[in-house]
Structures are given as structure tokens and as C-alpha cells.
Amino acid sequence: MTTRRTWSDWAAGRKEASISDWLRETSEPDWSATVNHPLFDALAEGRLFDEVFAAYMVQDYGFVDPFTALIGHAIGRAPSMEDRVVLGRFMGMLTSDENSVFLRTFETFEVSERARSTPNYLEATQDFRRLLQDTGMQGSYAEILAVLVVTEWIYLEWATRITRVDGLHPLQGEWIDLHDNPDFRAFVSWLRRRLHETAIDLDDEAFTRMARRFRETVAKERAFHDAVYPG
């Protein structure tokens, strides 16, 4: 159970206990299964066929669209200008550099106009989209942060775990770089700190809802990557 009480028990006796570390631990084995997913090894080792990479990116663009809207909700629900500035900068990167990687991937790997305009989303992609949309519409700022911590921290973790071979397709290299760079690392640290600071003051029910969102998001991450790359 992920309640305020179980968090307090876990934190007792630990120096500098962080809510995100605790939540991550309670999200096993889904967390590690996602970070160690064979999709990312195939990507890093140059074993991902072009059409498989393109299909993954089509599904992931189905994630990125409601994810971008979720950042918009986060900016709107943030308690201060300080938070809005950090989230806004991330939104800028998402809608420029990252969006460009998707569009150039579709162009380069000849994803048809039809597949782009009316994508055939897998069940797992649709589920993830629903979670992102629901969190944006119904979730508190803490719940939104919980979802963002999962999606960004998990991507930082796989991208820093893998060892890439020389000669990867440049777009695949760019995809890895987007999730393994100092700015992204700093953003993930900021998200984790803000989740802690925001969640620590929540009442029991709001705390449980935040923790449930975190665990649900980790489960969706695992299901999404299993679906796009069954191995």
C-alpha cells in the first residue's frame, strides 16, 4: 500500500529520504522492467530495424501529444511563476527540438501521410493517452508532477544505462541525446525535488491519489514498451 503512513515508516531512519525514491521502490518490478527494456538495448546496439523504430516513434508521438497538453496543465496549475518558467522551458524544448526529431523521423523513414494523420494506436498507447488526459483534467499539481517524474526519470535512466555503438542512424542518436544531456538531467532532478516539496504537505487522501498516479504511470510505461517491442 502506498499511503502517507507507509511513506513515513519507510522514511523513518533514512537520511534525506525522498518521496520519489520511495515511490520508485514501490513500483517494482515495473520500473526496472521498463528501464532495462530490450527495446532500448536494440536501439543502442543498432539492431532496431528502420520500420520498427518508425513504428515506435509513431506510437510515441501518440504519447507526446497528450503529454504536451499535460505540461500545459502543469504550467496552469503551478503555484508560482518560478515553476511555470521551468515547465515552460521544457515545453519549449518539447515543441521544438523533440518535435523536430519526430517529424524528421517520419519523413526519413517514409511514414505514410495516412499513418501520421490517422494513426493506429495500440491498446497500450490508448491507455497511456487516457491516463495523461485524465491527469491533466482531474489531477492536482502533485499528481501531475508524479506522472512527469515517472515519464522523464524512466527515460533518463534507460538513456544513461545503455551503451551505444558507433554508426547509429543519426535520428536514433538524437533520440538518445534528447534523454541523456545535462539540461534533461537537471530537469528530472527539479521534478523530483518539486514532487517531494509538494507531496509532503498533502493530506492523506491527496497523498494516496498522488502515489496511485505514480504507480499507474510506471505500469503504463511498461505496457507501452512491451506493446511496441514485444521482443
Ligand SMILES: Cc1ncc(CN)c(N)n1
Ligand atoms: C512512453 C514515453 N514515456 C516517456 C517519454 C519521455 N518523455 C516518452 N517520449 N515516451
